[in-house]
Amino acid sequence: MPRRHIRVKGAPEAPLRAALAALRTDLHIPESFPPEVLAEAEGVARFPAVPGHDATDIPFFTVDPPTAEDLDQAMHLSRHDGGYRVRYAIADVAAFVVPGGALDSEAHHRVNTLYFPDERVPLHPAVLSEGAASLLPGQTCPAVLWTIDLDGDGRTVAADVRRALVRSRAKLDYAGVQKRIDEGTAEEPVALLREIGEARERLEVERGGISLNVPEQEIVEYDHTYELSYRAPLPADAWNAQISLLTGMAAADLMLAHGTGVLRTLPVAPDGAVARLRRTAHALRIEWPHHVSYAALIRSLNPHRPRHAAFLQECTTLLRGAGYTVFRDGALPSVTTHAAVAAPYAHCTAPLRRLADRYASELCLAAAAGEAPPDWVLMALDTLPKQMAEGARRAGTVERECVDIVEAALLKDRVGEVFDGCVVEVEARRPTVGKVLLQQPAVIGRIEAGAPLPLGERLPVRLTEADPGTAKVRFTPA
Numbered sequence: 001m002p003r004r005h006i007r008v009k010g011a012p013e014a015p016l017r018a019a020l021a022a023l024r025t026d027l028h029i030p031e032s033f034p035p036e037v038l039a040e041a042e043g044v045a046r047f048p049a050v051p052g053h054d055a056t057d058i059p060f061f062t063v064d065p066p067t068a069e070d071l072d073q074a075m076h077l078s079r080h081d082g083g084y085r086v087r088y089a090i091a092d093v094a095a096f097v098v099p100g101g102a103l104d105s106e107a108h109h110r111v112n113t114l115y116f117p118d119e120r121v122p123l124h125p126a127v128l129s130e131g132a133a134s135l136l137p138g139q140t141c142p143a144v145l146w147t148i149d150l151d152g153d154g155r156t157v158a159a160d161v162r163r164a165l166v167r168s169r170a171k172l173d174y175a176g177v178q179k180r181i182d183e184g185t186a187e188e189p190v191a192l193l194r195e196i197g198e199a200r201e202r203l204e205v206e207r208g209g210i211s212l213n214v215p216e217q218e219i220v221e222y223d224h225t226y227e228l229s230y231r232a233p234l235p236a237d238a239w240n241a242q243i244s245l246l247t248g249m250a251a252a253d254l255m256l257a258h259g260t261g262v263l264r265t266l267p268v269a270p271d272g273a274v275a276r277l278r279r280t281a282h283a284l285r286i287e288w289p290h291h292v293s294y295a296a297l298i299r300s301l302n303p304h305r306p307r308h309a310a311f312l313q314e315c316t317t318l319l320r321g322a323g324y325t326v327f328r329d330g331a332l333p334s335v336t337t338h339a340a341v342a343a344p345y346a347h348c349t350a351p352l353r354r355l356a357d358r359y360a361s362e363l364c365l366a367a368a369a370g371e372a373p374p375d376w377v378l379m380a381l382d383t384l385p386k387q388m389a390e391g392a393r394r395a396g397t398v399e400r401e402c403v404d405i406v407e408a409a410l411l412k413d414r415v416g417e418v419f420d421g422c423v424v425e426v427e428a429r430r431p432t433v434g435k436v437l438l439q440q441p442a443v444i445g446r447i448e449a450g451a452p453l454p455l456g457e458r459l460p461v462r463l464t465e466a467d468p469g470t471a472k473v474r475f476t477p478a
Helices: 016-026 035-046 102-110 126-132 174-183 188-207 235-258 271-283 294-300 306-319 355-369 375-381 384-411
Strands: 006-008 060-063 073-080 083-091 140-150 156-172 216-222 225-231 261-265 323-327 418-426 433-438 444-448 458-467 472-477
Touching: 016 384, 035 102, 035 126, 060 188, 073 188, 073 235, 083 156, 083 188, 083 235, 102 355, 140 235, 140 355, 156 235, 156 355, 174 188, 174 235, 188 235, 216 384, 225 384, 235 261, 235 355, 261 355, 271 294, 271 306, 294 306, 306 418, 306 433, 323 384, 355 375, 355 384, 384 444, 384 458, 384 472, 418 444, 433 458
Parallel strands: 060 156, 444 472
Antiparallel strands: 006 225, 060 073, 073 083, 083 140, 140 156, 216 225, 261 323, 418 433, 418 458, 433 444, 458 472
C-alpha cells in the first residue's frame, strides 16, 4: 500500500483546533501540570540520584522519529565471543521520581503519554521527559543498563541489568538508519542492527511469534499543518523493535526466576476467534490450508495488496485482550506468556511514556542483585494492572478520535465527491455496514450500503458526511 501524504490546509485554525480542544475537555485530559509537580520536577532535574557505575565510555545511539525528544532507549551493538553483545540503556525515571511525591502521584493519575496532532500530553513534565531524564545525545544521565549476550543465532545466553551513567553519542531516525545500512555506510554498531534484528526475527518464526506488518494511518505535523498518510514500516523499524522485544523477554525471564514481577500477557486466542478469521480469509479469497499455522499465514501476506491489508487489519482483533499480570512471592500466574510474542514478556523499555515500565525496571534490578524489591514497588503492584488498563483505554480513544477529527477536517469541503476505496471491514451482524479504506487521501471511514458489502474488494464510494465537530466521516457506495 503506497504511502500518501495529504496536507490538511489551515489545520492550526478552527474547526480542527476547536475539535481537538473539545476532545481533551470531554476526556478530562489535563491542560498542564500542577505547580507542585513542576516545582518538584525542576528540583530533581538538577539533582537526580546518581548511580555508582560509569558507562559513559560506551558510544550509545538512539533510533526514534526525527522530532522525538522523549528518548527512552539508547543502544550499542557489538560482536562478542562468536555472537553479539547488546547494551540497551533505558531512561532511569526512578532516579528522578520520589515515591509518594507529587511527581509520582501525577504519573499514577496520567499513566501514559497521550499524543494529539497539535500537542503532546506527557506522563512527566518536559524538564524531565524531554530534558534531564531523556537519553539525548551529548547528555550524561542515569539509566537502567541491560547487557544481553547472544550466540551466533541470536539466542540469549546471558543477561544482566544494573544502574549506570550513560551518554548517547547520536540521535538517529528510522529512515536514516535504513539508508545507511542499505548503502553499506553504517558503522558496525548500527550495521549490526540488521544482523541481530534478522536473527531475532528468525527466532520469532521458530517459536511461533507474530509481528503484524500493517501499514499505519499516521498524522504528521509539517510546516504548521498536518499530513494524513499511510506509513509502511521500514525493515529498520522491525529490527529496532526486536531489540526492545529481546529486552522485554529478558526482563520477564528475570522476574519469573525471582518470583515477583509484572508481565505483559495475552492469552491464546480462542478457537472461535481463529475460526472467524478463517471465514474472513475465505471471503477475501486468501488461501489458508488447515496445515498452515496462523503465524505462518501472516508472514506470507503482502500488506501492499488490498485483500492482504484488509485481512491484516482483521488480524489485529486477536491482539485485543492484552493486559498486565502481577505475581509475587513465587506464586506464578496461570498465564505467563504473550501470545503474539510466544514467550514471557514485560514492558520495561519506555518509562518516560508508560508508568508500568518504571516498576518493571525496579523489579529487574532487585532480581539481578539478589535483593528484595523496594517497598514502594510492592505496595503499588496490585493496583498497577487496573491503572494501566484505564490508561490504555484512554490512549486508544485519543488515537481513534484524533484520526477521525483530522479525516473530517481534511474532507469537510469534499462532501459529494467519489473516491476509489477498498472495503477492509464488514460487521458480522450487519453485513451492509463496515469500513472503507481510501488510497488517496489516507482515510479509513465508515460505509453503509443497501446490500452486503464486498469485503476486500475495490469499491468506488461517495462521501456523504465530513464534520470535524462530530469527528464523523461517512461513505456510501457510489
